[in-house]
Amino acid sequence: MSNTRVATVLAYHMRSKHALDRYADGPGTLDWEAQPKAFRDWSGTERVALPRDVAVSEIPWGDLPAARAAQPLNAASLGSFLRLCVGLTAWKEYAGSRWSLRANPSSGNLHPTETWLICTDVAGLEDGLYHYQNLHHALEKRAWGNGAQAQGLWLGFSSIHWREAWKYGERAFRYCQLDLGHALAAVSYAAVLHGWRPRLLNMGSAEIARCLGLDRAADFIGVEGEEPEVILALEPCAGDLAPDWKHWAGSPSLLDANPLYQWPVIEEVAEATRGTPPVAGPVIAEPPADHEHDMDIRAAQVILKRRSAQAFDGRSVMPNAVFRRMLAGLLPGGSPVWHMWPTVARVHPVLLVHRVEGVAPGLYALPRSGVAKPSLQAAFREMFSWQPADPELPLFQLVAAQTGKTARTLSCHQDIATQCAVAFMLVAEFAAPVAADPAAYRHLHWEAGMLGHVVTLEAEAAGWRGTGIGCFFDDADHEVLGLQDDRFQVIYHYAVGMALDDRRISTLPAYE
Ligand SMILES: Cc1cc2nc3c(=O)[nH]c(=O)nc-3n(C[C@H](O)[C@H](O)[C@H](O)COP(=O)(O)O)c2cc1C
Numbered sequence: 450m451s452n453t454r455v456a457t458v459l460a461y462h463m464r465s466k467h468a469l470d471r472y473a474d475g476p477g478t479l480d481w482e483a484q485p486k487a488f489r490d491w492s493g494t495e496r497v498a499l500p501r502d503v504a505v506s507e508i509p510w511g512d513l514p515a516a517r518a519a520q521p522l523n524a525a526s527l528g529s530f531l532r533l534c535v536g537l538t539a540w541k542e543y544a545g546s547r548w549s550l551r552a553n554p555s556s557g558n559l560h561p562t563e564t565w566l567i568c569t570d571v572a573g574l575e576d577g578l579y580h581y582q583n584l585h586h587a588l589e590k591r592a593w594g595n596g597a598q599a600q601g602l603w604l605g606f607s608s609i610h611w612r613e614a615w616k617y618g619e620r621a622f623r624y625c626q627l628d629l630g631h632a633l634a635a636v637s638y639a640a641v642l643h644g645w646r647p648r649l650l651n652m653g654s655a656e657i658a659r660c661l662g663l664d665r666a667a668d669f670i671g672v673e674g675e676e677p678e679v680i681l682a683l684e685p686c687a688g689d690l691a692p693d694w695k696h697w698a699g700s701p702s703l704l705d706a707n708p709l710y711q712w713p714v715i716e717e718v719a720e721a722t723r724g725t726p727p728v729a730g731p732v733i734a735e736p737p738a739d740h741e742h743d744m745d746i747r748a749a750q751v752i753l754k755r756r757s758a759q760a761f762d763g764r765s766v767m768p769n770a771v772f773r774r775m776l777a778g779l780l781p782g783g784s785p786v787w788h789m790w791p792t793v794a795r796v797h798p799v800l801l802v803h804r805v806e807g808v809a810p811g812l813y814a815l816p817r818s819g820v821a822k823p824s825l826q827a828a829f830r831e832m833f834s835w836q837p838a839d840p841e842l843p844l845f846q847l848v849a850a851q852t853g854k855t856a857r858t859l860s861c862h863q864d865i866a867t868q869c870a871v872a873f874m875l876v877a878e879f880a881a882p883v884a885a886d887p888a889a890y891r892h893l894h895w896e897a898g899m900l901g902h903v904v905t906l907e908a909e910a911a912g913w914r915g916t917g918i919g920c921f922f923d924d925a926d927h928e929v930l931g932l933q934d935d936r937f938q939v940i941y942h943y944a945v946g947m948a949l950d951d952r953r954i955s956t957l958p959a960y961e
Pocket residue numbers: 550551553554555556557558559624627628631755756757758759863865916917918919920
């Protein structure tokens with residue numbers, strides 16, 4: 450049974466690769482007018498508007514790791530928290546088109562991730578299961594009438610695959626999972642600012658679906674289904690969860706009345722990767738020695754102004770301190786994100802350094818665990834030198850070279866990969882984790898999305914900017930690194946540089 454699931458995952462991964470001579474299967478044509486709706490409503494539910502103020506707006510970015518008292522659990526702190534992780538941050542307008550941006554980025558700005566809340570004994574809110582409606586910063590009350598349950602707040606996530614598959618076809622499942630990693634990281638930052646600690650619950654997909662009502666098949670007839678992903682407890686407010694809702698309300702809105710294509714492999718790989726998130730293992734909480742923050746910029750401001758660069762200037766040189774702080778954040782304990790991720794690091798950055806002060810252009814590796822370095826070394830090209838490149842960080846130069854053109858080619862010919870200061874390939878330990886538990890396929894992508902999010906916020910805090918790159922030529926990456934089998938696979942690219950803003954696009958407030 451498990452062997453079949455592993456085979457399904459491996460086959461999906463293979464066929465969803467982009468290659469230099471052939472992109473993974475996707476729609477031949479796109480009708481932009483028929484794009485699925487960006488927001489799902491639950492009609493027939495009671496809607497509760499949340500306060501919009503950010504309660505923790507004064508905390509400097511540099512003080513993020515400091516311990517702080519937990520904000521009281523009420524509608525105001527909940528509204529503040531949601532704004533900083535999954536709320537809208539701006540509306541953009543250009544040539545008659547209008548689109549919104551959120552605290553969490555998403556491939557193609559398609560946002561497949563839906564947010565759910567379970568609240569009990571939260572001042573100003575009736576106990577129940579709520580869908581978070583990002584558009585209005587409001588909660589839609591989906592279920593209530595649970596037996597006795599301690600006070601608490603739990604956050605759930607589901608994915609609507611069609612939102613991504615509409616545009617990206619078969620590769621879309623990967624993007625949904627990378628997006629989820631970004632959302633989880635965004636939650637970590639918002640939570641630490643409120644003095645809360647997110648903890649992944651030891652719950653399988655079926656139980657998550659039951660808690661969030663995603664298994665109520667009759668409610669989803671004729672509309673897009675939602676794939677259960679994960680539920681988090683926000684400690685110290687919440688513990689374990691066992692809801693048994695007596696009353697349900699609402700129907701989900703249809704997002705796309707005329708889907709032109711079908712990608713059955715997405716549902717196949719979704720099924721094969723259902724399971725429990727990584728919950729066992731040591732949480733490494735000590736920041737690396739190097740990780741000192743002295744940045745006065747307000748953390749909430751960093752989060753709310755985060756954007757993906759659409760273009761970089763191709764010439765700014767990243768200061769060494771910014772580069773090192775960004776890398777320190779990627780190491781276990783180096784960012785609040787890793788307090789939530791109780792598993793040994795399995796995704797390791799390879800950097801294509803174009804323009805960084807004091808770092809020769811070239812290819813570098815940053816193994817994130819002690820055991821990873823020898824296995825990466827054994828799997829990568831023999832000619833790589835593995836020269837230590839930093840007095841404190843586990844950064845190694847593989848080869849000195851100008852890698853701008855290579856980065857662009859590998860990233861589906863996108864200019865951002867060469868105009869940035871540093872491009873990242875995120876290399877996942879692959880065959881072994883997936884064979885041991887096919888659900889790891891999701892978790893590796895979550896970890897990669899989390900790494901991208903750390904990079905992006907650290908860059909933003911220092912006046913730089915990042916952009917996720919989901920489009921890359923998988924096996925061309927592997928060829929450059931010398932990977933000859935699937936012990937490791939590259940699962941995400943990232944670019945960081947000095948952004949060029951498009952001044953024709955105007956910015957409007959997230960919520961009037
Ligand atoms: C998983 C993922 C993959 C992405 N891939 C690309 C890409 O290949 N090229 C690109 O220009 N932007 C890419 N982006 C950036 C998105 O287009 C961007 O996040 C989205 O438009 C929302 O804008 P924002 O990040 O400013 O909120 C990606 C983002 C994510 C999260």
